[in-house]
Amino acid sequence: MNWxxxxxxxxxxxxxxIGNASLMLWGGxxxxxxxxxxxxxxxxxxxxxxxxxxxxIVSGLFIGMVMALQGYTILVNYGAEGSLGxxxxxxxxxxxxxxxxxxxxxxxxxxxxxxxxxxMKATEQLxxxxxxxxxxxxxxxxxxxxxxxxxxxxxxxxxxxxxxLGGHLVGVDWLGVDSGSYWSIMQSTVDxxxxxxxxxxxxxxxxxxxxxxxxxxxxxxxxxxEGISKATTETVVFSSLAILGIDFVLTALMFGIN
Amino acid sequence: xxxxxxxxxxxxFQRGGRVIYDSIxxxxxxxxxxxxxxxxxxxxxxxxxxxxxxxxxxxxxxLFQGENxxxxxxxxxxxxxxxxxxxxxxxxxFTNISVFDNVAFPLREHTKLSEDVIETIxxxxxxAVGLRGAAHLMPNELSGGMARRAALARAxxxxxxxxxxxxxxxxxxxxxxxxxxxxxxxxxxxLGLTSIVVTHDVKEVLTIADYAYILADKRIIGAGTPEEIxxxxxxxxxxxxxxxxxxxxPFHFPASSIQDAFMGAEL
Numbered sequence: 001m002n003w004x005x006x007x008x009x010x011x012x013x014x015x016x017x018i019g020n021a022s023l024m025l026w027g028g029x030x031x032x033x034x035x036x037x038x039x040x041x042x043x044x045x046x047x048x049x050x051x052x053x054x055x056x057i058v059s060g061l062f063i064g065m066v067m068a069l070q071g072y073t074i075l076v077n078y079g080a081e082g083s084l085g086x087x088x089x090x091x092x093x094x095x096x097x098x099x100x101x102x103x104x105x106x107x108x109x110x111x112x113x114x115x116x117x118x119x120m121k122a123t124e125q126l127x128x129x130x131x132x133x134x135x136x137x138x139x140x141x142x143x144x145x146x147x148x149x150x151x152x153x154x155x156x157x158x159x160x161x162x163x164x165l166g167g168h169l170v171g172v173d174w175l176g177v178d179s180g181s182y183w184s185i186m187q188s189t190v191d192x193x194x195x196x197x198x199x200x201x202x203x204x205x206x207x208x209x210x211x212x213x214x215x216x217x218x219x220x221x222x223x224x225x226e227g228i229s230k231a232t233t234e235t236v237v238f239s240s241l242a243i244l245g246i247d248f249v250l251t252a253l254m255f256g257i258n
Numbered sequence: 259x260x261x262x263x264x265x266x267x268x269x270x271f272q273r274g275g276r277v278i279y280d281s282i283x284x285x286x287x288x289x290x291x292x293x294x295x296x297x298x299x300x301x302x303x304x305x306x307x308x309x310x311x312x313x314x315x316x317x318x319x320x321l322f323q324g325e326n327x328x329x330x331x332x333x334x335x336x337x338x339x340x341x342x343x344x345x346x347x348x349x350x351x352f353t354n355i356s357v358f359d360n361v362a363f364p365l366r367e368h369t370k371l372s373e374d375v376i377e378t379i380x381x382x383x384x385x386a387v388g389l390r391g392a393a394h395l396m397p398n399e400l401s402g403g404m405a406r407r408a409a410l411a412r413a414x415x416x417x418x419x420x421x422x423x424x425x426x427x428x429x430x431x432x433x434x435x436x437x438x439x440x441x442x443x444x445x446x447x448x449l450g451l452t453s454i455v456v457t458h459d460v461k462e463v464l465t466i467a468d469y470a471y472i473l474a475d476k477r478i479i480g481a482g483t484p485e486e487i488x489x490x491x492x493x494x495x496x497x498x499x500x501x502x503x504x505x506x507x508p509f510h511f512p513a514s515s516i517q518d519a520f521m522g523a524e525l
Contacts, residue, residue, distance in 0.1 A: 128350035128409075131310050131422075132364045133339040139367075 021216040025145075027137035040143035041150070048109040048144070049151030053158070055108055056101060060159035063096055064088060064166025071167075072175050081177050085186035088167035089160075093190065093199045094255070097160035099247050102206035105152055106239035110214035113144055114235040117218025118228035126219075141215050148211030149204065156203040198254045205246060210239045263288040263420060263452045264309055269318035271301075271308060278304055280476040281318065286420075291446050291453045293463040296473035297498070302456040303347070305473075306422045309454070310344055311335050340368060343413035344422040349405040351397040351412070357384070358393040361412045368416060383411040387441060403434025410441060420452040421445075427459040435459070439466055460499055464488070472498055 067088050075081045117140065120126050126136045164186075171177040190196070214235045221231035264286035271279040278301040286292045296302055307313045309320055311327045320327045322338060330338065351360045361380045365371060371379070384390040387407040397405060406426060413421055423442065427435050443466045446453045457463050464470060464484040472480040472487065472495055480487055480495040487495065497505035513519070 123353070124346040124348055124350035125352055127307075127312065128344065128346055130312055131339060131342070131344040132367065133336040134364075134367050135336070 017220065020220065021212065024137065024141060024216055024219060025212055027135075027141065037138065037143055040139070041146050044143045044147030045151055048105075048113070048147050049155060052105060052108050052151070052155060055104055056155045056159050057162050059100060059104055060092075060097075060162035061166040063100060063159075064092065064163030065170045067091060067096075067163070068167035068170035068175070072171055072177065081171075081175075082181040082185060084167065084171045084177050085164075085182035085184075086189035088171070089164050089186045089190050090195060092160040092163040093195045095247070095251070097156045097163065098199050098202040098206060099243060101152065101156040101159045101203065102210055102243045103240055105148075105155065105207075106210045106214070106236055106243065109148065109151075110210050110235050110239050111232045113148075113211070113214040114218040114221070114232045115228060117141075117144075117215060118221035118223070118231050121219065121221060122223035122225075122228065141219065145211050145215060148214075149207045152207030152210070153200045153203040156199065160199070194254075202247065202250050202254075205250060206243050209242050209246060213239050213242065261288040262286065263323060264454070265321040265324075266309075267319045267321070269308065269315045269320060271304065271313070271315045273304070277476055279315075282473075282476075282478050283318075284471050284478060284481070286452060286454055287469065288452050289446075289450060290468035291442065291455060291466055293467035293470040294454060294456045294473060295458060295460055295463065295470060295498070298458060300473050302458075302473065303424050306344060306424055306454070306456055309422060310339065310342065340416055341419045342422065343416070343418040343420070345406065345409055345413050345424060345426060347425040347428055349397070349402075349409035351400075351405055351409055353397050355396075356393070357389065357395050357397065357400070357408045357411075360397065360408060361393075361415050364412065364415045379415065380411075383415055384408075386414070386445065387411045388437070401434075403430050403437065406430075406434075406438065407441065410438075410445075414445060414449065414451075417449065418451070420454070423453060423455040423457070425457055426455060427457055427462055435462060439463075442466060474498065 068084060071084050071087045072081055075084055075087070117126075120140065126140065129136045129139060168179075168182060172179045172182050217231040217235045217238075218228075221227045262285045266282065266284045268281045268283055269279055270277075270281050284294075294302060294305060304313060308315055309322070309327070311320075311330070314328050319329075322342070325338070327335065327338070351357070352363065355363070358380055361383055362376050365376050365379060369376075381390055381393065384393055387410050389404060389407055389411065392400065392404060392408070397408070400408060426438050426442065430438065439462055442453060442455065445451060455463055455467065464487065467484055470480075470482065470484060470487050471478050474494060479498075480490050480492055482490070488499065490496065490499075494506040496502075
């Protein structure tokens with residue numbers, strides 16, 4: 001009978017974790033209207049967004065370059081190397097931009113958020129905020145949440161833009177694809193709503209999920225060094241899996257059904 | 259002096275299936291220093307969190323100025339918390355901002371004072387704890403004792419009615435311990451505060467306390483003025499005061515007998 005008791009206890013603790021995380025999300029979402037919080041959000045956009053720029057730009061550049069290289073070697077067999085532009089642009093805008101940005105964001109900013117919040121909890125900073133009659137959800141969680149949601153789509157767009165330039169560098173400048181066809185076929189193929197906006201929507205959904213997981217894991221961490229290290233790892237693992245799973249669902253919804 | 263500020267009535271609290279408090283009652287008089295002493299791990303910090311409304315008792319009540327802390331709306335609780343401050347064991351200073359900004363933090367959050375006025379108040383509070391010269395330092399540049407004094411300056415920034423001290427002397431050298439004792443005593447009388455000091459440093463705290471409670475084994479085992487505590491006939495109280503290794507509080511954590519353990523019986 002022990003396994004039944006364990007199953008029940010596990011289910012209950014999972015459910016209560018989901019409940020707690022939802023309450024935290026609720027607190028985060030409804031802490032928006034305060035004007036006082038806006039400087040805090042801007043400061044956090046700098047920390048999670050601007051400071052992630054380097055890794056995003058470098059990764060975007062290399063991914064664009066690799067795609068152009070791979071795409072060219074295949075397309076050239078069919079004399080279709082002129083379609084290199086739309087191939088690079090569509091893959092980046094629809095998939096790689098949002099997904100890889102979200103994965104990098106989870107590793108770079110998500111883990112940092114979890115560790116920061118977890119340490120604030122371990123050093124009683126969150127408790128002391130509460131005792132000072134300052135709601136940690138409003139003061140600490142909400143600005144980070146919104147900063148993540150604002151930053152991620154922008155980072156994904158920058159990632160895609162840099163990737164397209166990287167593709168141009170390899171495809172046009174090195175491999176000799178015609179520059180005019182690279183840009184003009186891309187322009188005529190890429191659709192604003194279907195490709196760009198859908199990519200941004202994906203990115204916003206990923207941002208909600210990654211930042212939510214990161215903040216909850218930090219807030220819920222066992223306040224010891226071991227607990228924080230576990231929470232940080234879980235943030236990266238859970239976020240990555242969530243991103244890939246949700247990406248499939250979103251892609252099916254956006255592009256799968258005509 | 260005789261007015262009761264905090265009134266704990268038959269409070270019962272358990273965590274993770276383990277009973278921490280079994281129907282305890284205590285009163286904290288306004289304007290005095292009340293010491294709550296007890297061995298480590300007895301849940302003294304938990305008591306402060308129960309008084310501050312961060313934890314909820316399973317039964318019984320905690321009244322602050324006659325109002326039940328745990329039945330207040332969130333807004334009311336936050337209003338009441340502005341009247342109380344807590345000094346955490348670690349100090350709990352915000353590590354990303356300077357000492358000055360730490361002390362200014364509650365003022366900036368809760369008042370609409372101009373920066374000039376805030377600066378004056380912060381420097382006065384820091385002067386009171388002797389750290390005006392350290393205003394520009396970051397928390398990681400402070401020693402443990404200084405961090406606690408800076409946190410104390412932050413705790414008195416909004417002129418609260420009551421301060422809860424969580425193990426203020428733990429891990430302090432004799433000099434900083436003396437400084438903290440002096441500060442607690444002086445701030446209490448100068449600002450007309452009520453202080454609750456939770457600690458296991460018995461001898462030190464009894465020199466400044468007006469009234470003391472000793473917690474052990476889920477309940478209050480002794481209460482009275484420092485004089486009454488020292489003269490208590492209870493074996494448990496005397497073991498605690500003398501620091502004896504064994505006595506009513508056993509040296510061994512509860513376990514099966516060692517013979518059974520080594521004969522292969524289940525642990």
